[in-house]
Amino acid sequence: MARKFRGERERERRTLAAAWEESRARRSPLPCRACVPETTRRTHATATAAAAAADADDEGRDNVTGFVSPHVFSKAEFHVLILGVHKAGKTTLLEKVKSIYLKEEGLPHDRIVPTVGLNIGRIEDANVKLVFWDLGGQPGLRTIWEKYYEEAHAVIYVIDSAAASSFEDAKSALEKVLHHKDLQGAPLLIFANKQELPAAVTEEELARHLHLKELDERPYMFQAGSAYDGTGIKVGIDWLVEEMERSKRTEVLMARTETAEKI
Numbered sequence: 097m098a099r100k101f102r103g104e105r106e107r108e109r110r111t112l113a114a115a116w117e118e119s120r121a122r123r124s125p126l127p128c129r130a131c132v133p134e135t136t137r138r139t140h141a142t143a144t145a146a147a148a149a150a151d152a153d154d155e156g157r158d159n160v161t162g163f164v165s166p167h168v169f170s171k172a173e174f175h176v177l178i179l180g181v182h183k184a185g186k187t188t189l190l191e192k193v194k195s196i197y198l199k200e201e202g203l204p205h206d207r208i209v210p211t212v213g214l215n216i217g218r219i220e221d222a223n224v225k226l227v228f229w230d231l232g233g234q235p236g237l238r239t240i241w242e243k244y245y246e247e248a249h250a251v252i253y254v255i256d257s258a259a260a261s262s263f264e265d266a267k268s269a270l271e272k273v274l275h276h277k278d279l280q281g282a283p284l285l286i287f288a289n290k291q292e293l294p295a296a297v298t299e300e301e302l303a304r305h306l307h308l309k310e311l312d313e314r315p316y317m318f319q320a321g322s323a324y325d326g327t328g329i330k331v332g333i334d335w336l337v338e339e340m341e342r343s344k345r346t347e348v349l350m351a352r353t354e355t356a357e358k359i
């Protein structure tokens with residue numbers, strides 16, 4: 097295959113990027129609170145795929161290396177860590193997420209036991225694949241969390257909104273998570289769980305308890321909800337997907353994966 101000249105490749109790149117945007121706009125976009133207009137939105141995932149496609153020939157083969165990228169026409173896959181102190185409701189949340197998106201019964205609440213290792217959940221919608229990693233929150237298990245930071249695109253931090261006595265522990269564990277260098281820039285969804293309980297504080301009250309303004313500059317959102325009745329889950333995940341799609345961190349992780357696959 098003849099090498100292409102820079103101008104020609106640039107023209108192709110622009111055409112392909114526009115085509116990706118147009119085909120994406122035709123699919124129904126995920127609803128979210130922090131959306132930018134569809135016409136001005138250019139996600140990192142689509143930008144990366146468009147640039148890769150422009151560098152490839154008709155068979156999806158890279159013009160320079162001959163490598164066929166499996167990502168060019170596939171959905172973006174994001175890894176989401178579910179963290180929080182023990183009994184916050186992380187595993188119950190994961191089961192509810194699976195039942196909402198996979199439309200199948202999750203484990204009954206009374207069959208969920210404290211997590212010692214790792215629970216994995218995979219879901220897929222029209223645009224993305226999500227892989228959730230749910231880890232145990234007991235103090236002795238939290239050192240394991242950081243083994244997963246480097247590969248995570250985003251974090252869901254679950255808090256039991258009805259257990260005021262656990263807020264200090266939840267806050268200090270969250271601060272450690274946020275200050276870790278391997279999680280720089282990862283979007284953060286703080287899920288104020290167990291809202292159906294009378295003792296639950298609102299998301300605003302929880303934010304005051306945590307002094308969130310003192311935390312760093314990353315994109316974050318508080319979402320009140322319940323892993324029992326499912327409220328707040330879809331809106332929270334939709335927001336997270338939007339943030340991951342436009343996140344600089346996602347771009348870096350994708351580039352790293354592609355480099356590793358080429359070696």
Ligand SMILES: Nc1nc2c(ncn2[C@@H]2O[C@H](COP(=O)(O)OP(=O)(O)OP(=O)(O)O)[C@@H](O)[C@H]2O)c(=O)[nH]1
Pocket residue numbers: 180181182183184185186187188189205206208209210211212231232233234289290291292293321322323324325
């Ligand atoms: N009322 C109520 N209880 C919940 C909710 N989510 C979880 N629980 C209960 O909270 C307890 C702890 O739930 P888990 O999902 O095991 O909590 P976890 O954060 O995974 O705990 P570890 O694995 O030990 O870190 C269980 O008794 C759940 O039934 C909720 O939305 N509402």
Ligand SMILES: [Mg+2]
Pocket residue numbers: 186187188209210211230231232233
């Ligand atoms: Mg658990």
